[in-house]
Amino acid sequence: xxxxLAGLALLVALAAACGGGLEAxxxxxxxxxxxxxxxxxxxxxxxxxxxxxxxxxxxxxxDRALPLVSVIARFQGGYSHYGRPYYAAGTAMPGLLxxxxxxxxxxxxVDRLLEYYAVQTTFGGAGESxxxxxxxxxxxxDTALEIWGDIVRHPRFDSARLEVWRGQELxxxxxxxxxxxxxxxxxxxxxxxGDHPIGWEMDAVDLSRERLSPERMRWLYDRLICPAHLAxxxxxxxxxxxxxxxxxxxxxxxxPCPEPxxxxxxxxxxxxIGVFLIxxxxxxxxIVLAHATDLRQEDTRDYxxxxxxNAILGASGFSSRLLSRVRTEEGLAYSASSLWTxxxxxxGIVGATTRTKGESTVATILMVQDILREMTRQPPSSDEVDxxxxxxxxxxxxxxxxxxxxxxxxxxxxxxxxxxxxxxxxVRGIQRVRPDDVLRVFRRHVHPERLVILVVGxxxxxxxxxxxxxxxxxxxxxGEPAATSPPSGSPRSPG
Amino acid sequence: VAARGQASAQAPRTGPDxxxxxxxxxxxxxxxxxxxxxxxxxxxxxxxxxGGVNEEPGRTGIAHLLEHMxxxxxxxxxxxxxxxxRQLLELVDAVADSxxxxxxxxxxxxxxxxxxxxxxxxxxxxxxxxxxxxxxDRILSRNGAQGLNATTTAESTIYYVELPANRAQLWFVLExxxxxxxxxxxxxxxxxxxxxxxxxxxxxxxxxxxxxxHLGTAFQVxxxxxxxxxxxxxxxxxxxxxxxAYYQRYYGPRNAVVAIVGDLxxxxxxxxxxxxxRDLPxxxxxxxxxxxxPTxxxxxxxxxEFDAEPQLRIxxxxxxxxxxxxxxxxxxxxxxxGGRTARLYDALxxxxxIATFVSSAPGPGERDPQLFTIDAVPRAPHTPAEVEAAxxxxxxxxxxxxxxxxELERVRNQLAASRVRxxxxxxxxxxxxxxxxxxxxxxxxxxxxxxxxHEVTPADVQAVVRRYFHAANRTVAxxxxxxxxxxxxxxxxx
Numbered sequence: 001x002x003x004x005l006a007g008l009a010l011l012v013a014l015a016a017a018c019g020g021g022l023e024a025x026x027x028x029x030x031x032x033x034x035x036x037x038x039x040x041x042x043x044x045x046x047x048x049x050x051x052x053x054x055x056x057x058x059x060x061x062x063d064r065a066l067p068l069v070s071v072i073a074r075f076q077g078g079y080s081h082y083g084r085p086y087y088a089a090g091t092a093m094p095g096l097l098x099x100x101x102x103x104x105x106x107x108x109x110v111d112r113l114l115e116y117y118a119v120q121t122t123f124g125g126a127g128e129s130x131x132x133x134x135x136x137x138x139x140x141x142d143t144a145l146e147i148w149g150d151i152v153r154h155p156r157f158d159s160a161r162l163e164v165w166r167g168q169e170l171x172x173x174x175x176x177x178x179x180x181x182x183x184x185x186x187x188x189x190x191x192x193x194g195d196h197p198i199g200w201e202m203d204a205v206d207l208s209r210e211r212l213s214p215e216r217m218r219w220l221y222d223r224l225i226c227p228a229h230l231a232x233x234x235x236x237x238x239x240x241x242x243x244x245x246x247x248x249x250x251x252x253x254x255x256p257c258p259e260p261x262x263x264x265x266x267x268x269x270x271x272x273i274g275v276f277l278i279x280x281x282x283x284x285x286x287i288v289l290a291h292a293t294d295l296r297q298e299d300t301r302d303y304x305x306x307x308x309x310n311a312i313l314g315a316s317g318f319s320s321r322l323l324s325r326v327r328t329e330e331g332l333a334y335s336a337s338s339l340w341t342x343x344x345x346x347x348g349i350v351g352a353t354t355r356t357k358g359e360s361t362v363a364t365i366l367m368v369q370d371i372l373r374e375m376t377r378q379p380p381s382s383d384e385v386d387x388x389x390x391x392x393x394x395x396x397x398x399x400x401x402x403x404x405x406x407x408x409x410x411x412x413x414x415x416x417x418x419x420x421x422x423x424x425x426x427v428r429g430i431q432r433v434r435p436d437d438v439l440r441v442f443r444r445h446v447h448p449e450r451l452v453i454l455v456v457g458x459x460x461x462x463x464x465x466x467x468x469x470x471x472x473x474x475x476x477x478x479g480e481p482a483a484t485s486p487p488s489g490s491p492r493s494p495g
Numbered sequence: 496v497a498a499r500g501q502a503s504a505q506a507p508r509t510g511p512d513x514x515x516x517x518x519x520x521x522x523x524x525x526x527x528x529x530x531x532x533x534x535x536x537x538x539x540x541x542x543x544x545x546g547g548v549n550e551e552p553g554r555t556g557i558a559h560l561l562e563h564m565x566x567x568x569x570x571x572x573x574x575x576x577x578x579x580x581r582q583l584l585e586l587v588d589a590v591a592d593s594x595x596x597x598x599x600x601x602x603x604x605x606x607x608x609x610x611x612x613x614x615x616x617x618x619x620x621x622x623x624x625x626x627x628x629x630x631x632d633r634i635l636s637r638n639g640a641q642g643l644n645a646t647t648t649a650e651s652t653i654y655y656v657e658l659p660a661n662r663a664q665l666w667f668v669l670e671x672x673x674x675x676x677x678x679x680x681x682x683x684x685x686x687x688x689x690x691x692x693x694x695x696x697x698x699x700x701x702x703x704x705x706x707x708x709h710l711g712t713a714f715q716v717x718x719x720x721x722x723x724x725x726x727x728x729x730x731x732x733x734x735x736x737x738x739x740a741y742y743q744r745y746y747g748p749r750n751a752v753v754a755i756v757g758d759l760x761x762x763x764x765x766x767x768x769x770x771x772x773r774d775l776p777x778x779x780x781x782x783x784x785x786x787x788x789p790t791x792x793x794x795x796x797x798x799x800e801f802d803a804e805p806q807l808r809i810x811x812x813x814x815x816x817x818x819x820x821x822x823x824x825x826x827x828x829x830x831x832x833g834g835r836t837a838r839l840y841d842a843l844x845x846x847x848x849i850a851t852f853v854s855s856a857p858g859p860g861e862r863d864p865q866l867f868t869i870d871a872v873p874r875a876p877h878t879p880a881e882v883e884a885a886x887x888x889x890x891x892x893x894x895x896x897x898x899x900x901x902e903l904e905r906v907r908n909q910l911a912a913s914r915v916r917x918x919x920x921x922x923x924x925x926x927x928x929x930x931x932x933x934x935x936x937x938x939x940x941x942x943x944x945x946x947x948x949h950e951v952t953p954a955d956v957q958a959v960v961r962r963y964f965h966a967a968n969r970t971v972a973x974x975x976x977x978x979x980x981x982x983x984x985x986x987x988x989x
Contacts, residue, residue, distance in 0.1 A: 027672035027771070028571035032634055035668065040661040042535050065532050066507055066915055099835070108845075111835040115905050118912035137912055164844065168851040171804075171874045178701050178803035281802065284694040317643075318566075318632035328628050331687030334695055355695055387637045394639025397659050400534045402919070 044400050047233075047410055050240055052251050054227045059410055060234045060243070061403040069141050069236040069243075070404050072133040073152055075229040076415045080127045080197035080264040082220065087197070088206040089216045092165050093224065094123035094130050096217060099165070101156035110151065119144045121151075127197055128264075129415065130224055138237045142246065149250040152225065157217040166212050173202055177280070177477045181355070184286040184456045187278060187475060191452060192290065192349055196267040226257035231411050235403035266346050270452060275470045278456045278477060285361040285457030289368065290339055290351020293445045297342045297418075304429035305437035306340060306445065311388035312380045312438065313371070314338030314352055319387055321371050322352055332356045332364050344416045350446055358461025362468055365453060372448040379435035389430050396427055509914040510942035515928065516761040517938070518768055522777040523749030526768045527928040527938050529756045531921055535660035536641075537757030538921035541670065542929040544750045546650040547723035548860065549782040556689070556725015557733060557741050559647040563685050564738065565654065566631055566645075569676040572669075573630040577678070583622035584680065584735075590614050591734040598732060619683050626680055631669065638662050642922070647723055649860040651933060652746075657922060660758040664767060671771035674751075677742065682735040690731075693724045701803040701974050709808045709972035710859060712797040713866050717788040719859055747778015754929035754938075757921040788812065788864060795970040800977040807879040808972045809886060810866040813857055813963045817935070820962070822947040823955040824867060828855045829906045830898055830956065831869070831889070836905070838889050839869070849877035849885060861934050866970070867963070879973045893960045897953035907949055914945065 047059040079090020101107035120135040136144035177183045193199030269292035314322030314337045326336040333354045341348030356364040466472045516528040594611040643656040697703035714720030831839045832855045843850040852872040857865040873882045931941040
């Protein structure tokens with residue numbers, strides 16, 4: 001098979017000789033090995049970058065293929081900059097911008113106009129950033145931009161619509177335990193990140209009317225949705241000259257942000273090990289296990305090695321060890337994957353998650369721990385490393401599948417301080433990874449004996465007592481410890 | 496970057512005008528090839544006209560299990576020594592035959608059953624010594640493939656993947672190989688995986704359980720009522736030989752439609768289609784679905800007990816989408832729940848605030864008469880009964896007074912925009928071309944159905960509400976908490 005690639009430029013020139021050699025109907029492994037691919041002719045599209053008055057950046061990628069235009073506004077900053085009392089208001093912000101009407105238009109008028117013109121809107125984000133996007137047929141661009149701009153600039157935060165949102169969220173709170181996977185992940189986040197925005201789980205206190213008043217929405221809006229935090233992206237059937245007047249009108253007479261965003265607190269990630277059980281009478285257990293790591297997303301050898309190592313461990317589906325062992329070989333689970341979060345500004349967590357029938361719960365946890373441990377003891381084979389690298393390099397073109405994907409990525413890089421060519425650096429960086437780099441980064445950052453293990457499941461069904469893994473803390477579903485099992489010696493490091 | 500000042504996009508060719516290149520091989524295999532501008536990638540979709548409805552009671556879940564098995568490789572892919580492996584697989588089948596006979600005698604829990612089951616596992620483990628795990632997947636992944644997956648529905652099994660445009664030939668080599676030479680290795684461990692999938696999607700999911708119970712209650716004769724995932728008891732029993740025989744009969748080229756969309760040269764693709772697939776024997780037509788659901792005579796209700804907050808599904812039998820009432824029924828779904836101004840969303844979620852979610856659609860298939868289902872999540876303290884009453888009130892209003900033409904105008908505008916939007920994705924287009932051809936015989940059919948929705952009048956919508964949305968034709972499924980003895984509540988530990 002193909003050798004490792006020396007650089008990005010080679011990616012397209014790879015496997016130079018085209019055609020030839022293949023008899024019609026020749027199939028199977030030999031035929032695959034004999035295939036030679038022509039070079040991929042491809043110039044990655046580069047967004048134009050323009051500036052509006054006030055220094056607002058506009059990223060634009062013209063694409064005349066279809067009579068459609070998309071515009072996205074991205075505001076850096078979210079509830080994580082403003083503390084728990086603003087958690088609900090910050091979470092509500094994107095949805096209430098969209099649903100809460102404008103100073104001149106009642107909420108249902110906005111709805112009717114957007115639906116009449118078949119304008120699609122997407123409002124999202126919350127913790128670290130807020131975005132507002134719209135997609136329209138070119139023929140309705142002016143109208144769509146005007147309504148969407150009104151939503152972004154002059155929201156009403158209608159109290160009846162706020163009440164609808166609040167009721168939906170309260171309902172969500174009471175349904176949190178209905179889905180075992182959702183319950184497991186939210187509890188695990190809370191266990192690992194505690195009282196940090198990443199660990200927050202919405203509750204009735206957050207959702208009090210006081211914390212969700214139109215006044216509080218307005219207060220937070222003024223601090224988040226303001227020009228200094230804004231970048232705009234435009235893609236589709238429009239040029240800079242054509243869209244510029246509409247965008248200038250959008251940002252005209254916009255009061256500056258009243259203050260710089262306060263720094264969000266760095267998370268204090270749990271370092272103690274522990275085994276936690278949420279008992280639920282279910283046939284299948286949901287398992288999440290992980291521990292804290294210090295590795296961040298940055299241009300370092302360790303970071304790239306961690307990405308390749310993570311792909312080999314469990315982030316690349318059927319090519320990865322977790323799915324190969326737990327699913328394909330043992331038939332213990334439908335899904336099994338690794339988790340390794342590497343935020344830009346702070347450390348994250350590393351571990352794995354899977355779901356298996358109650359009767360194989362502990363055996364599966366032990367197997368996952370073993371797979372993690374192997375990664376810290378032996379370097380992966382060079383074939384595993386090559387495979388993970390080729391997957392990213394050969395699939396590179398899919399990063400440019402849609403213009404809005406290109407624009408959103410670039411806006412994100414600029415907002416969080418990554419270089420504009422981060423994607424290219426990344427692809428170069430992973431191509432330098434060697435098996436020993438993966439071993440080094442796993443030895444440094446992955447500690448299978450220090451895991452926090454959480455199981456949602458029915459202990460009556462378990463193959464072995466969960467205490468096999470260490471003292472067990474039973475959690476009530478609001479996250480408070482209900483009981484701890486009697487000391488049963490020091491936590492065993494199984495296997 | 497495109498030149499500035501360039502003329503705006505022309506109204507694109509949409510729907511039935513798309514330049515689809517159609518190829519039908521002598522063995523019946525159909526190809527739909529569509530070049531589309533954009534990044535140099537290509538989407539491939541293969542749709543077999545075999546799904547859950549083709550299965551007999553007691554043998555459910557075979558199509559879905561086969562969906563999994565076709566990723567297990569071939570006589571050359573996924574193996575280091577196929578001759579050695581084949582001998583062991585024959586032994587696996589021999590033991591499985593004994594197990595089937597034991598079960599046929601009604602000895603489901605005998606020690607012999609346990610011993611035979613263990614023996615199958617041990618033999619499969621021995622065969623594994625010759626297996627190169629997931630090699631099919633790994634070849635594609637390492638060539639940059641995206642989104643490799645498959646899905647099984649009531650009426651189809653669909654395999655899909657996207658590749659960089661220069662690697663299109665790889666798809667032909669692999670797909671022709673797995674149609675011709677599939678090997679169902681690791682069968683019994685994969686059957687365990689499928690059971691875990693069922694546990695995840697249905698047995699531990701309140702929505703999944705309710706869905707299964709609702710369809711099972713509404714369809715008592717037509718196989719739409721049986722689960723595509725299969726009943727657990729059927730999965731425990733099904734063996735390798737049976738699944739392989741099913742594959743050999745029904746998964747031939749005559750039941751396969753391939754859609755290929757993206758940055759491609761249609762002639763090149765056609766020549767590969769012919770050279771790689773023309774020699775395959777056609778296979779048999781899918782087992783026909785002869786069952787016809789009789790007219791429902793009286794409302795049906797089913798409750799599912801699960802430790803979760805309430806949910807509600809209400810369904811009414813309606814004709815197949817190809818029926819003259821099909822377009823009006825599709826418009827009705829949009830009118831009821833397609834957006835914030837839609838009637839049920841407006842009444843239940845925004846105005847009365849008795850629900851947090853509501854959706855509606857006909858399902859679960861496309862060919863035969865369907866169940867039009869409204870799915871809702873009540874907002875406490877409001878009950879499923881209140882939500883049900885509100886739904887009935889809104890339907891009653893429509894039965895009494897036809898919708899305003901402005902409401903239909905909104906629906907028509909959205910249809911017009913969606914005609915353009917759907918051209919944005921290679922994979923989305925490939926799904927539509929393959930689905931329309933496989934289910935309805937012509938790739939234009941689903942596009943033309945959308946056109947027919949434009950013709951629907953307010954009176955048509957009123958007429959279908961009056962015709963089908965009455966109590967005797969209704970099946971209501973609710974999710975309720977099981978009654979619990981007080982001492983069982985709460986944590987406790989062991």
